[in-house]
Amino acid sequence: MARLFALSFLILPLVEIALFIVVGRAIGVLPTLGLVLAAALLGGILLRAQGLGVINRMRTNVSAGTIPGRQVFDAMLIGLAAILLVLPGFLSDIAALTLLVPPVREAIFKALASRVRVVETTTTYRRHGDAEGAPNSAPKAIELDDKDWRDGQP
Numbered sequence: 001m002a003r004l005f006a007l008s009f010l011i012l013p014l015v016e017i018a019l020f021i022v023v024g025r026a027i028g029v030l031p032t033l034g035l036v037l038a039a040a041l042l043g044g045i046l047l048r049a050q051g052l053g054v055i056n057r058m059r060t061n062v063s064a065g066t067i068p069g070r071q072v073f074d075a076m077l078i079g080l081a082a083i084l085l086v087l088p089g090f091l092s093d094i095a096a097l098t099l100l101v102p103p104v105r106e107a108i109f110k111a112l113a114s115r116v117r118v119v120e121t122t123t124t125y126r127r128h129g130d131a132e133g134a135p136n137s138a139p140k141a142i143e144l145d146d147k148d149w150r151d152g153q154p
Contacts, residue, residue: 012091012092015089015091016087016088016089016090016091016092019090019091020032020089020090023090035090036088036089036090036093039085039090039093039097040085040093042097043085043093043096043097044085046097046100047078047081047082047085047100050074050078050100050102051075051078054074054075054078055075057074058071070109073105073109073112074102074105077099077105077108078099078100080096080099081095081096081097081099081100082096083096084096084099
């Protein structure tokens with residue numbers, strides 16, 4: 001798995017360069033650069049709209065007392081889309097714009113959620129009192145007189 005991940009970092013720039021060349025030959029240099037800029041701007045607008053929607057849904061879930069697992073997953077995929085939009089290239093822009101479509105994120109969530117097993121654990125905190133079992137509410141302070149206090153002298 002690690003080799004595949006490392007290999008993808010080597011292959012992705014080569015694919016992006018090849019796509020730039022193919023698109024540049026087909027429509028020209030300036031329209032190609034315009035497409036890259038337009039995809040970045042459109043992606044930024046979609047990213048902002050989708051991101052704000054996810055944040056609002058997270059707030060609603062938290063205030064309702066439920067765990068916003070789905071919204072956190074959406075936020076992670078939108079963050080990945082933002083990273084892909086920063087990378088110049090057509091393949092990364094297509095992948096990013098695909099991740100910004102809510103039904104695509106839902107399909108990815110369902111595919112991954114079917115493989116996850118949730119284990120619930122509980123923890124408790126008990127405050128222990130003194131030996132008799134009653135908590136000791138007396139302050140824990142030691143008061144010294146002036147004759148009992150020594151300022152670093154024997």
